[in-house]
Amino acid sequence: MNNSLYKPIRKPILILSVLAGGIIFTGCASAPQMSGGAPPGNAPLQEEAPANEVSTDSSATAQAAQVPSSRPQLIKKASMTIVVDSVGKSLETVSQLIDKQQGDLIGLEEQQPRVGYTRHRATIQMRVPQNSLELTLDELAKLGTVENRTITAEDVGNQIVDIQARLNNLRKTETNLQKIMDKAGSVRDVLSVAKELNNVRESIERIDAQLKNLQNQVAYSTITLNLEAAVSANATQPAFGSQVQEAWNNSTHSLGEFTVGLLKLGIWLLVYSPYLLVLVAAGYGLICWKRNSQRLVQTPDSSQPDRR
Structure with missing residues (x-):
């Protein structure tokens, strides 16, 4: 009797087990298909990504090449x-060269031969554009x-960058x-801010x-040019007339200075004459x-009679 009761119950259980196993098997079979089917749909995206990276790298390289x-x-x-x-002709040539290069003459020092056998020398300082x-x-070497x-x-360069940043x-x-x-x-705040703004x-x-x-x-480079004459020049001897004229000028100049000195001395004495008169009178x-x-001391002695 018990066996007859269990038989009807076992059949539904077996049917449910078979259905559950089929569902599980179907799910396991469909999962690989879904996981395997997804990549074909996304494959174009994965293939486009490297192309975008290549284009980005090439554009960055082009921009880096364009930056000077x-x-x-x-x-x-x-x-x-x-x-x-x-030296004289060379100075004229240098002056023309400075104008041609649109430069500036900063300084000129010329030493003419005066004593003994010396060379004619000249020193020039100029500024020219750096690219010239x-x-x-x-x-100049010519x-x-x-x-x-x-x-x-x-x-x-670092100084300029630093100054620009500070500015x-x-x-x-x-x-x-x-x-x-x-x-x-307030006025106090305005004055305080104005002071700081001025600083x-x-x-x-x-x-x-x-x-x-x-x-x-x-922008401009500085050039210091030293010119020397190839042959030393003999100092020219002044003419006789020039020497006489120079002696006359020196003597008249000395006489004038001496006369002016006497007049100044007389003026000083005249100004201080009252004090001098007081000293003389004293x-x-x-x-x-x-x-x-x-006299008063000697007079009594001489007035006494001789009693001998």
């Missing part, structure tokens, strides 16, 4: 010593024989202070002048008083 490399900020100075046939420095030195030639350069910060500070000053309510503007002017000075030194009175004293 900054030139070094150099202050260049040059010095040359040249032996020439004629080499060309100018080559043109004046004669180059004894020495030196070029020095100082990199001031930008100060200008931002100036703008902020101006805004604060516009919003300030900032003074700093801006000073730093801006330093920046312009450095930029000007970078001295004369003292002398007279001494003489009278001596």
